[in-house]
Amino acid sequence: MAESEWHETQIRIRYKDTDRMGVVYYGNYLTFFEVGRAELMRDLGFPYAEIEADGYFLVVTEANAKYYANVGYDSEVTVKTKIAKVKNVSMRFNYEVVDEAGKLLVSGHTVHACLNPDLKPVRIPPDLKEVITKNIKPENKSRSNLDY
Amino acid sequence: MAESEWHETQIRIRYKDTDRMGVVYYGNYLTFFEVGRAELMRDLGFPYAEIEADGYFLVVTEANAKYYANVGYDSEVTVKTKIAKVKNVSMRFNYEVVDEAGKLLVSGHTVHACLNPDLKPVRIPPDLKEVITKNIKPENKSRSNLDY
Amino acid sequence: MAESEWHETQIRIRYKDTDRMGVVYYGNYLTFFEVGRAELMRDLGFPYAEIEADGYFLVVTEANAKYYANVGYDSEVTVKTKIAKVKNVSMRFNYEVVDEAGKLLVSGHTVHACLNPDLKPVRIPPDLKEVITKNIKPENKSRSNLDY
Amino acid sequence: MAESEWHETQIRIRYKDTDRMGVVYYGNYLTFFEVGRAELMRDLGFPYAEIEADGYFLVVTEANAKYYANVGYDSEVTVKTKIAKVKNVSMRFNYEVVDEAGKLLVSGHTVHACLNPDLKPVRIPPDLKEVITKNIKPENKSRSNLDY
Numbered sequence: 036m037a038e039s040e041w042h043e044t045q046i047r048i049r050y051k052d053t054d055r056m057g058v059v060y061y062g063n064y065l066t067f068f069e070v071g072r073a074e075l076m077r078d079l080g081f082p083y084a085e086i087e088a089d090g091y092f093l094v095v096t097e098a099n100a101k102y103y104a105n106v107g108y109d110s111e112v113t114v115k116t117k118i119a120k121v122k123n124v125s126m127r128f129n130y131e132v133v134d135e136a137g138k139l140l141v142s143g144h145t146v147h148a149c150l151n152p153d154l155k156p157v158r159i160p161p162d163l164k165e166v167i168t169k170n171i172k173p174e175n176k177s178r179s180n181l182d183y
Numbered sequence: 184m185a186e187s188e189w190h191e192t193q194i195r196i197r198y199k200d201t202d203r204m205g206v207v208y209y210g211n212y213l214t215f216f217e218v219g220r221a222e223l224m225r226d227l228g229f230p231y232a233e234i235e236a237d238g239y240f241l242v243v244t245e246a247n248a249k250y251y252a253n254v255g256y257d258s259e260v261t262v263k264t265k266i267a268k269v270k271n272v273s274m275r276f277n278y279e280v281v282d283e284a285g286k287l288l289v290s291g292h293t294v295h296a297c298l299n300p301d302l303k304p305v306r307i308p309p310d311l312k313e314v315i316t317k318n319i320k321p322e323n324k325s326r327s328n329l330d331y
Numbered sequence: 332m333a334e335s336e337w338h339e340t341q342i343r344i345r346y347k348d349t350d351r352m353g354v355v356y357y358g359n360y361l362t363f364f365e366v367g368r369a370e371l372m373r374d375l376g377f378p379y380a381e382i383e384a385d386g387y388f389l390v391v392t393e394a395n396a397k398y399y400a401n402v403g404y405d406s407e408v409t410v411k412t413k414i415a416k417v418k419n420v421s422m423r424f425n426y427e428v429v430d431e432a433g434k435l436l437v438s439g440h441t442v443h444a445c446l447n448p449d450l451k452p453v454r455i456p457p458d459l460k461e462v463i464t465k466n467i468k469p470e471n472k473s474r475s476n477l478d479y
Numbered sequence: 480m481a482e483s484e485w486h487e488t489q490i491r492i493r494y495k496d497t498d499r500m501g502v503v504y505y506g507n508y509l510t511f512f513e514v515g516r517a518e519l520m521r522d523l524g525f526p527y528a529e530i531e532a533d534g535y536f537l538v539v540t541e542a543n544a545k546y547y548a549n550v551g552y553d554s555e556v557t558v559k560t561k562i563a564k565v566k567n568v569s570m571r572f573n574y575e576v577v578d579e580a581g582k583l584l585v586s587g588h589t590v591h592a593c594l595n596p597d598l599k600p601v602r603i604p605p606d607l608k609e610v611i612t613k614n615i616k617p618e619n620k621s622r623s624n625l626d627y
Binding site: 204209210213242243244245246249250 | 500505506507509510513536538539541542543544546598
């Protein structure tokens with residue numbers, strides 16, 4: 036993570052992921068985003084399962100995806116994920132999904148609110164917030180971030 | 184239910200349900216089976232949400248599907264469901280999925296065990312068992328049931 | 332459609348739609364959006380399957396969802412859909428998903444580009460464009476549209 | 480493959496895979512079976528994408544799963560796959576899904592028919608059949624195969 040702008044995770048496209056156009060169904064990229072942020076959080080020492088075990092949920096309050104190109108069965112895509120912002124009770128991840136040649140397929144972001152077991156908003160716990168804050172990646176002026 | 188051998192539920196095929204062959208992905212029929220048995224149980228006066236609210240789970244212990252023909256996007260299929268068997272802690276549903284012309288696409292069955300909130304097997308509650316028992320449909324010798 | 336601001340479609344929440352929080356997984360709302368726009372287009376006389384049969388694809392180029400409240404298994408939600416904009420080769424749908432009490436769960440939009448079978452952008456065919464244009468619903472200033 | 484009875488593939492359980500019981504939805508194991516057989520075929524030198532590129536489909540004609548235990552979010556399961564049988568136009572895969580401790584979660588099998596692009600049954604191409612035949616694993620008398 037330290038040197039790299041983005042955290043990267045590979046996902047192999049399953050037959051199940053495709054639709055009758057022969058490419059990944061648009062909604063499935065939100066699952067790929069989930070995998071990307073789960074692996075990023077694991078690498079930061081906060082597997083999401085442990086965050087929930089500690090009594091916190093990071094529920095999605097907003098999701099956005101822009102689709103530039105398609106990808107089909109058995110391709111291996113890379114989900115690039117970074118933490119773009121953190122506030123007291125919310126945080127934002129940015130994503131880019133690229134194909135094996137590095138071509139941008141989809142960019143997007145999700146915003147999450149920190150909730151307690153009663154599903155009331157609470158401050159992100161301090162140890163988690165510290166790690167998140169250290170790992171915020173500055174927005175660059177590149178392609179997919181222009182219009183964020 | 185009384186006169187009819189099978190309970191019937193309609194499902195419209197979504198783009199999401201299809202795969203790159205242009206037809207419903209094989210695993211999605213298990214979701215259609217779920218819809219079929221949920222609607223059957225609702226019609227019997229035992230919506231599955233209430234069964235769970237009463238502290239019982241009918242977890243799947245076996246699922247089987249045989250595939251005879253495909254169906255594509257925007258078709259409306261009928262899921263035909265019946266209760267085929269009941270024991271103290273388990274029960275079995277049979278299914279047939281047919282297209283708009285009545286052609287058999289998929290047949291199958293699921294077996295369910297009744298569990299308590301600790302996920303231990305328990306007897307099916309008496310009021311539910313009574314209704315189930317009354318609604319067992321005799322196996323006919325037709326096409327898809329020959330080899331059950 | 333004529334009198335109503337939104338086209339409405341009902342969807343029953345399946346067990347398959349839920350996740351371990353006990354509510355609909357965030358990505359599944361993009362499937363519900365698909366159902367909403369498919370039923371709207373059917374009611375306008377242009378079932379999406381026929382649009383594709385005529386050699387056009389309306390591929391998603393952008394999807395957005397904002398999540399306000401959760402909904403669980405067996406609830407019946409209403410997907411409200413309207414055409415918000417049309418250009419030469421693209422169009423936009425807006426959505427609101429509400430629960431049985433009318434409470435807003437999710438709002439969102441999708442943008443679609445019209446492609447030919449070679450997946451090149453083409454003008455929306457004139458008969459389709461005419462119907463779409465007639466059915467554009469003005470943006471109101473209500474809750475979920477404020478920040479569109 | 481040579482020494483091992485089963486081909487093995489790891490799958491990390493996604494939030495998307497779980498349902499409101501907190502465990503993997505029963506139908507999703509058919510997707511895991513897909514991943515298992517795809518990776519087995521890749522290791523045998525016949526990635527399924529290439530089989531389709533050569534004009535053959537191995538469509539599922541039967542799927543079966545028996546459920547022994549549950550697994551939740553973020554667990555890593557192993558899908559064990561073997562080729563159990565081959566005939567002129569059909570073949571059968573067996574599966575076991577086990578958790579990190581090796582506990583059996585689900586066993587099952589799928590049967591596939593070889594079809595040409597017109598979706599008519601055809602003989603499995605000779606080079607593929609030869610490799611399949613060499614890699615048939617004898618049925619053992621162990622736990623999940625007893626009742627096959």
